[in-house]
Amino acid sequence: MSVLEVIDLKKYYRQGEIVTKALDGVNLRVESGEFLAIVGTSGSGKTTLLNMIGGLDVPTSGTVIVNGEDLSTKKEEQLTIFRRRYIGFIFQNYNLVSVLNVRENIILPVKLDGTKVDEEYLKQVTELLGIADKLKNKPSTLSGGQQQRVAIARALITKPQIVLADEPTGNLDSKTSEEVISLLKMTSYTLNQTLIVITHNDAIAQLADRIVRIEDGKIVGGASNV
Numbered sequence: 444m445s446v447l448e449v450i451d452l453k454k455y456y457r458q459g460e461i462v463t464k465a466l467d468g469v470n471l472r473v474e475s476g477e478f479l480a481i482v483g484t485s486g487s488g489k490t491t492l493l494n495m496i497g498g499l500d501v502p503t504s505g506t507v508i509v510n511g512e513d514l515s516t517k518k519e520e521q522l523t524i525f526r527r528r529y530i531g532f533i534f535q536n537y538n539l540v541s542v543l544n545v546r547e548n549i550i551l552p553v554k555l556d557g558t559k560v561d562e563e564y565l566k567q568v569t570e571l572l573g574i575a576d577k578l579k580n581k582p583s584t585l586s587g588g589q590q591q592r593v594a595i596a597r598a599l600i601t602k603p604q605i606v607l608a609d610e611p612t613g614n615l616d617s618k619t620s621e622e623v624i625s626l627l628k629m630t631s632y633t634l635n636q637t638l639i640v641i642t643h644n645d646a647i648a649q650l651a652d653r654i655v656r657i658e659d660g661k662i663v664g665g666a667s668n669v
């Protein structure tokens with residue numbers, strides 16, 4: 444079953460006379476449990492596409508359907524709940540809260556949602572990611588790779604259907620990058636999540652089930668897996 448469908452998606456930025464077509468008619472279908480890599484040159488539209496899929500930004504036209512639901516029909520409040528429950532975000536700079544320890548960082552989305560922490564699941568995720576012994580540490584006492592694994596655990600804790608990662612290893616050396624992505628791939632596979640990763644790193648893209656290439660706001664390869 445498709446967990447995500449993007450139909451003729453356009454995002455145009457207008458600055459005076461100049462129009463930038465960040466996305467120019469993107470069509471994409473992603474199956475549940477798939478690991479997709481999005482590649483393309485700088486400015487090709489990768490982050491714009493990820494932000495539309497995650498409901499962080501509104502398209503100029505076109506449709507994003509997640510789990511059968513058209514995001515354009517949702518009001519801002521509903522979108523916030525949708526993001527919190529169905530999407531896990533992982534960013535290049537980790538975005539951890541420095542005054543909170545690792546456990547507090549990981550469970551933050553659950554707290555924000557006002558729901559109860561599934562302690563068994565927290566244990567499973569942190570053990571899979573090799574950070575179960577770091578729960579009381581502050582982020583500043585961890586290496587970059589460990590901090591990114593905390594950010595991954597935080598993205599997974601709400602059991603999202605889709606995990607979106609924008610250059611998640613951009614700040615890590617190549618060996619740590621591949622370790623982190625392999626862990627992310629293994630955890631999302633174990634937890635049956637769909638994983639979409641933007642990367643400039645070929646070795647990381649090669650770990651994906653499918654590589655989607657985007658150029659000048661258009662998909663030029665890998666839009667369909669059939």
Ligand SMILES: Nc1ncnc2c1ncn2[C@@H]1O[C@H](COP(=O)(O)OP(=O)(O)OP(=O)(O)O)[C@@H](O)[C@H]1O
Nearest residue numbers: 456463464465483484485486487488489490491492
């Ligand atoms: N808020 C904005 N206002 C105007 N133009 C924008 C805005 N956000 C993005 N753009 C433009 O849209 C295009 C696509 O940007 P986007 O960030 O999606 O590219 P990208 O492929 O993620 O690039 P990178 O690999 O460098 O992160 C670029 O030309 C960018 O300058």
